[in-house]
Amino acid sequence: MSPADATQELHYLSIRDHIADRIAAAGLRAGDRLPSERQLQTSSGVARGTIREGLFQLEAEGLIYRKDRSGWYVSPPPVVYDPTRWEGFMSYVEAQGRRPSTETLSAEEIAADALLAEVFRRPVGAPLYLIRRRRYIDGRAVLVERIVVDAALAPDLLRFSLDQSLTNILKSEYGLAAARNQMIMQPCALTLREAEALRVKSGLPGLSVVRTSYDAQGRIIEFDQEFWRHDALKISVDIRVR
Template identity: 60%
Template sequence: MPSAISLLGVPRGEDDRPQYLALRDQIASAIDLGKLSPGARLPSERQLQTDTGTARGTIREALFQLEAEGLIYRRDRSGWYVSPPPVTYDPTRWAGFMTYVVEQQRVPATETLSIESVAAPSAVADIFRRAPGTPMHCVTRRRSIDGRAVLIERIMVDPVLAPGLAEHDLNGSLTQILSTHYGLQAVRNRVDMRPCALTTSVAEMLGVKPGTPGLLVVRTSFAENGAVVEYDHEYWRHDAIRVHVDLQVRP
């Protein structure tokens, strides 16, 4: 029973820590101590409400905090769950998603949501060095780890380089297909990353609330002749990924 000295306004214990942070600490330490394992479900907000005697809004603030830290996540209208550990992504390695997830003893899965031909917006056209409006393959896929959807990717491929791409099974490694069937080999990779919030369309596909924190990874692969092989936007749940780069000075 945390000192109920007064009953209005913001009384607060002697410690000066807001209630929602205090609750955050309680839950965080429960996770640290293993009382709540990855994947475990937290008590419902209303349960916490009666347990702690604080308003639901305050409860939710603590939960949002933990979500921002990547410790918990929510399944829409189902509940709050403890986040599994993140996978490590290394842009200097050429291994694709399926490969590095398996290497980390996790189970990857890919689902192709759509494959369509779209007119290249000018930003995309620039990258492919083609005229705006040129048709492009646009593949949308959802990828999961241990059954939990962790990213949505939208890949643009030039149909001139990969005609009939749609005929292939795209639920595996796209890089593999481009290499095997079209002789397209990347020799250079450009990667951009930045924290973002997941916008409505992506959020829906991941089954999360719009505005959930995320990480945007933009990959551009170039062939030997400088042609763009793949132009890829990956929208990750922020708690699912960690980036690792190891670099040597070349003498």
């Protein structure tokens, strides 16, 4: 690292600490707006680019977030999720005193490609439903998901409003209930499509969750790929040793 680069790093780290201290000193709460980048530049006397590096660092740490053309805000606390419990998004978010909501971005019938045919153990070209949704906590977009459902198990599924619980629709209308969930969770970088849907900067860290739900007969009833904001979710598992 060159001396100039080292100096730049020290500048934005000091700005990061300065902003964090201002949040604490001012008693700013979740959802409160930070001073503008121009105000921070004026009060600190450093370059606008350095200010942004400090803000990006705080964003990466999950302390603040951006709203398009609105500024920077203090991040709310993450919701706690236990993947071993049989609770849907709406249930566990509401149980923590938060306000969940769902927005359907698209819903269509597709033909199974080779990958999905293998996942669902169906022939290539078999009809499937592809649903893309954006989910919110307290009005802030926290995840986008891509759900695939076997059309043979849930005919005419798209006639329902998918802004509600899909799990409840499958259970009440088609008698489909999950008896087993297989989940894969890993950190990821949000690609352009997911980042735009979540209104964040492309390349920011996120959490990828892939869930395959089986009924008691071993049939796949949902194949769900979720992309979470990194600051919106905290995984907590209570394991009892026998």
